[in-house]
Amino acid sequence: MDQHKNNQQLLAEESPAFSKAARVKYYNIVIESGSGAEITDADGRTYIDLLASASATNTGHSHPHIVKAIQDQAAKLIQYTPAYFASAPEAALAPRLTALAPISGDVALAWGNSGSDANDAIIKFARAYTGRQNVVSFTGAYHGSTYGSISVSAVSLNMSRKIGPLLPGVVKVPYPDPWQRLDGESEDAFVDRMFAAFKLPFETYLPAEEVAVILIEPIQGDGGIVKAPDAYIHKVYDFAKANGILFAVDEVNQGMGRTGKWWSIEHFGIEPDLMSVGKSLASGLPLSAVMGRAEIMNSLGSPAHVFTTAGNPVTTAAAAATMDVIEDEHLLDRSAKLGAIAKDYFENAKKKYDFIGDVRMYGLDGGIDIIDSKTGKGDDEATTKLIYRVFELGAIIISLRGNVLRFQPPLVITEEQLNKTFKIFDQAFEELSQGKLSLPDNADEIGW
Ligand SMILES: Cc1ncc(COP(=O)(O)O)c(C=O)c1O
Incomplete structure (x- = not known):
């Protein structure tokens, strides 16, 4: 022994x-x-x-209901790739998860193995659907560690140091976090000032009609657990809608009940076009998803977004059991x-x-x-x-x-x-x- x-x-x-x-x-x-x-x-x-x-x-760690679901599924079938054939747990999970998305109308998803690749997917689908190349993201953002997701992140110099060039076509604007707020500045004045900073690139070098998507954590996680002011998110959303730009949210850290709602964007009463989900989705087994309006999610042909193990039977069984626990408890x-x-x-x-x-x-x-x-x-x-x-x-x-x-x-x-x-x-x-x-x-x- x-x-x-x-x-x-x-x-x-x-x-x-x-x-x-x-x-x-x-x-x-x-x-x-x-x-x-x-x-x-x-x-x-x-x-x-x-x-x-x-x-x-x-x-929580090793919840008995989730452990049992994983064990039962592992004994039946550990892996068959959804890239070629659906499995029973995967087929059942897709509509259950899309039904939870805070998006009205038809919603579709694609599986991934990590929050990072789900954010890469947002960039891919947004570019494909809009035919536009540029992506706007925020300082303080952590969207992941793949080349796409690290390119839209801005929370640590070690995430861009030595590894460039990063993905082109990414513009970062300041996130309205409390550290940007001036002494004595009212919330309204703060929102106006931050929104002016958001618009500056669009007024000086970034034609709005060439921007595919704005990607934001409505509540930043690694940026310090910070909620953007409600009025700011609405202004950005309205700007996106007025300019044919998709509005995408990263729910990898703040989703799955973390903030007292399924998704953090629900605190703002806004429907995103695209969203990324991961981390707690399968209680930590490697499963992520990008979800969005079906017409956006069908703007790419196969095999533009397939991964051998993404959405595998064990991880999707774990995700269904995770949703059971969130609901039942x-x-x-x-x-x-x-x-x-x-x-x-x-x-x-x-x-x-x-x-x-x-x-x-x-x-x-x-x-x-x-x-x-x-x-x-x-x-x-x-x-x-x-x-x-x-x-x-x-x-x-x-x-x-x-x-x-x-x-x-x-x-x-x-x-x-x-x-x-x-x-x-x-x-x-x-x-x-x-x-x-x-x-x-x-x-x-x-x-x-
Ligand atoms: C908001 C957010 N998005 C994406 C990611 C990346 O997820 P993963 O580490 O699963 O690739 C993280 C991870 O910390 C995150 O906090």
């Missing part, structure tokens, strides 16, 4: 064989098992998971309800600690800024101290942008686990305020 290996041994084994480009470093642990909102590492330590595998396990309501409790907690903590800045929470989907109280600017060092202390005390949380706490637990987290989480934060916040926390040895490696 194999001897059980601990975190350190496993990481030492992996290290020489693993590219540093493929992991954003936080803690030196190896995840061995998970159940609900908890994960256990190879040293046998159990943590409350406030990251949910980057919002890919909204139904009322996870949309649960996200909204527990998210409101979490919002209260962090708002109250903000009253007590002046290093807590803006608190954003949309369902169980939070970004909490840690700031230097004297300057009001982000405090990356304090953030790293905090997340590391929270980790030591038994919960996994990471930072975004250097100074944003990313709060995205599985939606099945229990109230007891949530309260335990708050106790951990109480202690870490208090220790930070008393100057008791220090940076971990590997602080310079930690984070984005």
Whole structure:
């Protein structure tokens, strides 16, 4: 029998064989098992998971209903490629998923293996349907790691450094995040100013009739859990419609119940033309989809968008079981309800600690800024101290942008686990305020 290996041994084994480009470093642990909102590492330590595998396990770890669906399907048929033949779970899932899309009229989809390729698909189908080449996306966006999706992203220099040229025909405009807002600026003035910045390329070098699609995260994930102002999204949408430009949303991170609704765009009452879905779609098994108005989705002929394993029987069975769990366990309501409790907690903590800045929470989907109280600017060092202390005390949380706490637990987290989480934060916040926390040895490696 194999001897059980601990975190350190496993990481030492992996290290020489693993590219540093493929992991954003936080803690030196190896995840061995998970159940609900908890994960256990190879040293046998159990943590409350406030990251949910980057919002890919909204139904929690190894949910019994989903495990059974995967096991049953694996015993029957693991793979036959939908590129040639449908399988029963895949055929059943396609109409079930398109029925959930917040798009009226006929909706069709194409499967993928990752959120990244679903966003590539948005570019392909939008170009094909409109006969136009240009794509507009936003600063702070994370759309993925393939050449297409990385080309429309703008959240880390390491995502474009050394790998150019990226996809041509991409124009980026500033996302209306709170860090762009001027002191004392009203929401209306902010929206007007940001919309003027959005229009500037169109007024100076980018003919609107040559733009295929505007791709946006209505709530940015890796950009810091930030919701664009409602009026801004409506202005951009109206501009797109007035100019024959498709309006596409990336729901990979914020969809599947994360924000208390199936899709984050539902908070705005807007129907997109195209949308990408992934991550929690199959509870973390590799399945994604691009969905859109059927006429757009039929603007390319085969085999313009096929992948051998995309939409395979096991992943689509897992997705159906995931949807069952979201419906049966009322996870949309649960996200909204527990998210409101979490919002209260962090708002109250903000009253007590002046290093807590803006608190954003949309369902169980939070970004909490840690700031230097004297300057009001982000405090990356304090953030790293905090997340590391929270980790030591038994919960996994990471930072975004250097100074944003990313709060995205599985939606099945229990109230007891949530309260335990708050106790951990109480202690870490208090220790930070008393100057008791220090940076971990590997602080310079930690984070984005
Ligand atoms: C909003 C968003 N889009 C796309 C992706 C890419 O998904 P994947 O990593 O599955 O390719 C991510 C991943 O973090 C994401 O957050």
